[in-house]
Amino acid sequence: MMPGGENRVAMKGSKRSTAFGPVENESAHVPGLPATKKRVVLGDLTNSNTCSTQNTSLRQTQKPKAKQKPGLKEDGDGDESVDAGFYEEDFTPENSQRSAYAPLIYQHLHSMEAEAKRRPLANYMEKVQNDLTPNMRFVLVDWLVEVAEEYRLVADTLYLAVSHIDRFLSFHTLNRKKLQLLGVSSMLVASKYEEIHPPHVEDFVYITDNTFTKEEVVLMEGELLKFLDFEIGNPTTKTFLRIFTKPAQDDSKFTTLEFEFLCSYLAELSLLDYYCVRFLPSLIAAAAIFLARLIILPKFHPWSIALQQYTGYRPYDLKDCVLAIHEMLFSKSEASMVGDKYQDHKYKQVAKMSPPSEIAAHYFQDV
Structure with missing residues (x-):
């Protein structure tokens, strides 16, 4: 029982302090572990409506190394691609027949x-x-x-x-x-x-x-x-982000790793927002691409006929979700691990890119 009689639960394993509660027990010794181990709480879960962070992370703690997956680069390589090899594997001439089934695959995932x-x-x-x-x-x-x-x-x-x-x-x-x-x-x-x-x-x-x-x-x-019911698999925003990224790169300005990381950054911000729970994963993925294109080329319409036909979403369909993610960029991105993560050089520092302060209403009209 915490002071004041409130039941509070502390998330361990991070050095981030939040407005939910001060960082506690910075040198607390965990039984069974060497005294040199240092772990502190992430922050207490309370009814607070704000949060703040320090520039610290789990990577600064001492802990057993998890097994590295084959093909993954070490932190700091800088050129780590989003889902490297996805398009190389699925869009080669040898697999052209498979790509012909893409609309049916998307229709199936969309129904799921x-x-x-x-x-x-x-x-x-x-x-x-x-x-x-x-x-x-x-x-x-x-x-x-x-x-x-x-x-x-x-x-x-x-x-x-x-x-x-x-x-x-x-x-x-x-x-x-x-x-x-x-x-x-x-x-x-x-x-x-x-x-x-x-x-x-x-x-x-x-x-x-x-x-x-x-x-x-x-x-x-x-x-x-x-x-x-042991049905673990489920289409997620990341599933559709992979599908939409290729047709979204219809301009040389968008065929960069920076664009892919920016889409991933915006999509992960949506995970933090309870309001976004109401949106389908495919709609969130389309909204992330809409906003990423707008951030890179703010003077051009971020949607296209091709994207509208490919995703099945018109600009107006994306409006509420785009505005929600846009608000997260200004209200919570700096106070989150997602913001910290995408400020790293490994992700081309896309979190430091400046989004437009407002999104013009005509961008949500039909292309």
């Missing part, structure tokens, strides 16, 4: 993402939860972004984990003390599905600074799998 069982409730915080707030979700997801970076997980794992979290919370009331437990269990399930060498249960116990036991994580994993 709209299925009720795969969708979270747009208002689950208000309708289902009574001890959680959107800001607590923000803190959890932002911390999971940091965990994914620390363990060098693929982006699909992060997106799938957040999808599982939102769907579970749409039908199960959860105490705030177990929110982080749900987060690491969801990441565990998603990593087993997406990763070649997923982290072990012990790794996720460690990253919470042993706040939860192995047994608790495994039990929550079982509850989540039962809820999902």
